[in-house]
Amino acid sequence: MKPLGPVPNTFSDKNGILAIDDEDAEALVARAGRTPLFVYSRALIRTRVARLRAALPAEIALHYAVKANPYKPVLETLLEDVDGFDIASGGELDLVVAAGIDPRQVSFAGPGKRDDELFKAIGLGVTLNVESENEARRALRLAEAAGRPPRIAIRVNPEFDLKGSGMKMGGGAKPFGLDAERVPALVREVVAGGAEWRGFHIFAGSQALSAEHIIETQAQTLQLAARLAEQGGAGCPHLNLGGGFGIPYFPGDEPLDLERVGAALAERLAVRPAVLAETRMCLELGRYLVGEAGVYLTRIVDRKVSHGEVFLITDGGMHHQLAASGNFGTVVRRNYPVAIASRFGAPVEEEASVVGCLCTPLDRLADKAGLPRAEVGDLVAVFCAGAYGATASPMQFLGQGPAAELMV
Ligand SMILES: *Cc1c(COP(=O)(O)O)cnc(C)c1O
Secondary structure: OOOOOOOOOOOEEEOOEEEEOOEEHHHHHHHHOOOOEEEEOHHHHHHHHHHHHHHOOOOEEEEEEHHHOOOHHHHHHHHOOOOEEEEOOHHHHHHHHHOOOOHHHEEEOOOOOOHHHHHHHHHHOOEEEEOOHHHHHHHHHHHHHHOOOOEEEEEEEOOOOOOOOOEEOOOOOOOOOEEHHHHHHHHHHHHHOOOEEEEEEOOOEEOEOOHHHHHHHHHHHHHHHHHHHHHHOOOOOEEEOOOOEOOOOOOOOOOOOHHHHHHHHHHHHHOOOHHHOOOEEEEEEOHHHHHHHEEEEEEEEEEEEEOOEEEEEEOOOOOOOOOOOOOOOOOOOOOOOEEEHHHOOOOOOEEEEEEOOOOOOOOEEEEEEEEOOOOOOOEEEEOOOOOOOOOOOOOOHHHOOOOEEEEO
């Protein structure tokens, strides 16, 4: 038997069925009209934001990394709760505008921004986190045509990475940002070119659970930003410190000690270099805000035994849950938190593998897990489904189409 990831302790059962915000999973499926279904809890997102506000220094603004989950009701919820939104494409720009978000609260990163995307973003007053000299020059040129100065920050490729992170986005050769030593010259160039100078964006990695590693990276980030602010000669009005706060997906994962990160950051800010005295700072978080607030529900359509192993075959799968299937940036496949939602809290009775309906051996949601005995018609829940689910999975693969989504 292989262990399952930890089910977030924010969920309980109602008459033996998994409940999300006090509504049982069968009722939620009935409300949505079908499975597979992503359910997101507004209350859980709000609680998470409140915990962050309480733990972090008050001066730290919170930004949401839209790519984690661009579902409109999620954006609308966060619109009331966070201070800014970070996008990485023109498509995400359209989504934030449609959700009623003020483009002046939005910053736009991403290594391959096209002219049409830059032009539109400049026209709306979005801050561009430029990723190269070329991109900065294109932005300055396009801004002339748009008749308004571009708001430019420079994304820096730091010399360090976020240790222990699931996805490293800094340190060494990277397609993201500008190597630190080239930054000061570009600061002078964009300022001379008439840009509204916004500062630096330094994102070193994702999905870190160690407070110590995050604390170390934040200290390095502040140091690097101070040095570049001095060398560039234009200061640093805004500093995006990155994020990388992870959530526990796998057996043995422990939640991040948020309070420790907040306390260390407060200490660090108290002794910051003078050049950062007036700098407005933000963190950009994706999965930490929404990941644990989402549950993916899928129904068992077949139950079979092959060579003595039980397979529970569901109507969902990797086309909505690429990460849970182990095919999105993991080296060794480990089980996500998965449960039989219609028998939530029932004792373990057998070893079974939960698979999806796609005709590929990659489509596995839980491998040799200990579960209560489940039958055709039972509901399976995959937890930690609020981020990188619906839009980070190969939805068109095998013609299966999208899952339903519901905000409660
Ligand atoms: C993906 C990404 C994020 C969000 O990462 P999470 O792990 O979901 O918090 C934030 N910033 C940048 C630049 C990213 O590419």
